[in-house]
Amino acid sequence: MSSEFDTINLETIRQAHKRIAPLIARTPLKPAYTLGKSTGKEIYLKLETTQPTGAFKLRGAANALLSLPQSVRDRGVVTLSSGNHGKAMAYVAGKLGIRAVIGLSDQVPEVKVQAIRDLGAEVQALAMDQFEATKSLRAFAASHGMAYISPFDHPDVICGQGTIALEILEEQPDIDTLLIPLSGGGLLAGMGVAARALKPGIRIIGVSQEDGACMHESMKAGKLVPVIEKPSLADALLGGLPEDNQYTFPLCRDLIDHTILLSEKEIGHAMAYGFRRERLVLEGGGAVVIGAALHPDHGHLLGEKVAGVCSGDNVDIGVLLDQVAAFPDP
Ligand SMILES: *Cc1c(COP(=O)(O)O)cnc(C)c1O
Numbered sequence: 437m438s439s440e441f442d443t444i445n446l447e448t449i450r451q452a453h454k455r456i457a458p459l460i461a462r463t464p465l466k467p468a469y470t471l472g473k474s475t476g477k478e479i480y481l482k483l484e485t486t487q488p489t490g491a492f493k494l495r496g497a498a499n500a501l502l503s504l505p506q507s508v509r510d511r512g513v514v515t516l517s518s519g520n521h522g523k524a525m526a527y528v529a530g531k532l533g534i535r536a537v538i539g540l541s542d543q544v545p546e547v548k549v550q551a552i553r554d555l556g557a558e559v560q561a562l563a564m565d566q567f568e569a570t571k572s573l574r575a576f577a578a579s580h581g582m583a584y585i586s587p588f589d590h591p592d593v594i595c596g597q598g599t600i601a602l603e604i605l606e607e608q609p610d611i612d613t614l615l616i617p618l619s620g621g622g623l624l625a626g627m628g629v630a631a632r633a634l635k636p637g638i639r640i641i642g643v644s645q646e647d648g649a650c651m652h653e654s655m656k657a658g659k660l661v662p663v664i665e666k667p668s669l670a671d672a673l674l675g676g677l678p679e680d681n682q683y684t685f686p687l688c689r690d691l692i693d694h695t696i697l698l699s700e701k702e703i704g705h706a707m708a709y710g711f712r713r714e715r716l717v718l719e720g721g722g723a724v725v726i727g728a729a730l731h732p733d734h735g736h737l738l739g740e741k742v743a744g745v746c747s748g749d750n751v752d753i754g755v756l757l758d759q760v761a762a763f764p765d766p
């Protein structure tokens with residue numbers, strides 16, 4: 437099976453995997469037996485936290501920048517980010533000697549803003565909604581002859597994220613369920629296209645925060661709808677789907693079997709569980725798959741052998757320690 441887009445299929449995802457290999461880590465697939473015991477399933481966690489930038493976004497950013505022609509590399513790239521995509525773009529751009537301008541909203545935590553500056557990228561602070569921010573950054577890119585690279589709605593970014601599914605199914609071909617953090621849907625679209633091509637019956641479950649789950653709300657409405665952003669422990673999952681979305685909405689609509697939504701309490705509990713029981717440092721967005729696996733109402737959605745993506749570890753340490761203190765026995 438391939439997707440309805442000829443730039444996003446098993447073959448282009450395999451090519452991406454080769455292309456990005458020199459820049460990314462082959463991340464561990466940890467048998468999470470403690471989580472397995474708590475849930476009665478066999479569970480594996482794909483530790484994208486061990487990427488050099490602490491999040492899977494490095495895969496998409498590396499694939500996108502390595503695919504640009506030299507003439508575009510010479511002028512530079514512009515992007516909008518909730519933090520981790522910006523950090524990944526800054527890291528790869530630094531390695532390749534490309535100018536990078538990263539637009540950040542005021543919801544981006546300081547730990548991420550500082551990391552992006554430290555990597556040498558230019559930061560534009562944008563105190564406006566994502567639709568306005570995208571417009572403004574696209575205009576900036578056009579006026580400087582630079583390339584605008586969406587954090588999720590871009591074929592090269594989607595194919596880069598999809599490489600995670602290749603690694604999971606190569607190591608554990610019997611996995612029957614994928615738990616995938618879900619915001620703009622680049623991660624789920626890429627992994628879903630690769631996984632369904634390799635294993636048509638695999639279950640694909642997206643996990644989002646309860647308030648402002650942009651893909652879930654849009655799928656429910658059958659069209660792109662704006663969401664109201666509320667601060668969340670899962671700051672990496674905030675943001676909306678710009679109205680010019682081309683790829684991730686139709687792909688996610690086709691690929692997703694279920695979405696699981698978590699409250700702030702459930703996300704905090706998942707962060708504490710990951711830290712105490714699995715010894716993992718996770719940001720909220722990186723912990724939601726643990727919250728979904730532990731959720732008492734959703735166990736029936738999972739098969740027997742489950743892989744979840746621990747998508748990022750870029751959390752303010754004080755915020756993580758607050759969750760650990762709030763849930764002393766997660
Ligand atoms: C970006 C991000 C996500 C969501 O990815 P999308 O492609 O936008 O769905 C999940 N977790 C972390 C840590 C992220 O940085």
